[in-house]
Amino acid sequence: MEIGxxxxxxxxxxxxxxxxxxxxxxxxSTYLRTGDSAAFNELISRYADKVYGFALRxxxxxxxxxxxxxxxxxxxxxxxxxxxxxxxFSSWLYRVTANSAYMFMRSQxxxxxxxxxxxxxxxxxxxxxxxxIMYKDWSSRPDLIVFNKEAIKIIDEAINDLPESYRTVFHLxxxxxxSNDEVADVLEISVSAVKSxxxxxxxxxxxxxxxxxxxxxx
Amino acid sequence: xxxxxxxxxxxxEYIDNELDLETLKTLEKHxxxxxxxxxxxxxxxxxxxxxxKLKDKPFVTPEIRNRLKIxxxxxxxxx
Numbered sequence: 422m423e424i425g426x427x428x429x430x431x432x433x434x435x436x437x438x439x440x441x442x443x444x445x446x447x448x449x450s451t452y453l454r455t456g457d458s459a460a461f462n463e464l465i466s467r468y469a470d471k472v473y474g475f476a477l478r479x480x481x482x483x484x485x486x487x488x489x490x491x492x493x494x495x496x497x498x499x500x501x502x503x504x505x506x507x508x509x510f511s512s513w514l515y516r517v518t519a520n521s522a523y524m525f526m527r528s529q530x531x532x533x534x535x536x537x538x539x540x541x542x543x544x545x546x547x548x549x550x551x552x553x554i555m556y557k558d559w560s561s562r563p564d565l566i567v568f569n570k571e572a573i574k575i576i577d578e579a580i581n582d583l584p585e586s587y588r589t590v591f592h593l594x595x596x597x598x599x600s601n602d603e604v605a606d607v608l609e610i611s612v613s614a615v616k617s618x619x620x621x622x623x624x625x626x627x628x629x630x631x632x633x634x635x636x637x638x639x
Numbered sequence: 640x641x642x643x644x645x646x647x648x649x650x651x652e653y654i655d656n657e658l659d660l661e662t663l664k665t666l667e668k669h670x671x672x673x674x675x676x677x678x679x680x681x682x683x684x685x686x687x688x689x690x691x692k693l694k695d696k697p698f699v700t701p702e703i704r705n706r707l708k709i710x711x712x713x714x715x716x717x718x
Binding site for chain 1: 642643644645646647648650651673674675676678679681682683684685686687688689690691692693694696697698699703704706707710711714
């Protein structure tokens with residue numbers, strides 16, 4: 422009996438190890454072919470935080486984000502076969518998350534005024550920065566101050582102050598580390614729109630941080 | 640004439656090393672002479688370092704994970 426138990430245990434360990442080393446696409450294929458719940462659980466482990474984080478970035482509300490999070494994985498159990506492998510699994514999953522979040526927001530009649538930041542820039546009408554940046558220069562502050570918890574919280578809140586179309590681009594590109602092409606694919610917009618929104622979002626956030634560090638010094 | 644505005648509008652390509660050599664040289668010459676632009680570039684880079692710290696922020700608590708597990712077990716049929 423003991424030998425049987427040990428063999429079973431070894432099989433489970435070997436199986437789990439092969440799951441953790443499998444690619445996302447291999448896990449999807451395994452789950453679709455065999456219904457192997459371990460493959461599905463591995464996908465959940467890999468993407469739970471990413472799906473929840475993106476849902477929270479769109480909804481800006483933890484209970485709404487959890488509803489979207491649950492919906493996304495429920496969709497996965499039903500519609501994983503619609504993933505055709507044309508893009509990376511992660512891009513496909515982010516797209517499912519965005520669509521689920523937008524549907525949720527519509528169903529709750531939670532509309533957001535999507536303001537444009539296209540005119541947002543730090544320079545004056547002559548195209549100069551004179552007197553606008555240097556007096557708030559915080560770039561040489563020690564890491565201990567720059568990376569303090571409050572500064573990170575400030576930037577997290579400032580990202581949530583961005584209009585939705587800029588917020589999603591910034592989150593996927595600068596927090597999740599997707600390429601411009603991948604962000605364009607997920608959000609179904611052009612690469613030039615990704616670059617434009619990212620540019621304005623970064624200018625906005627740099628200003629917010631400068632204000633924070635300037636106020637903090639006072 | 641290369642202005643502060645040009646530094647701002649080319650900052651993404653500058654950070655990503657995507658500028659052509661001529662624009663790169665002009666931009667770096669300008670920032671070398673313009674302390675406002677130098678401060679802009681430096682704070683922009685620092686801002687990106689801070690936002691990078693948000694990358695691996697954990698969100699899903701064991702409670703959230705457990706509620707998902709219960710939901711999936713109640714809804715899915717084996718395929």
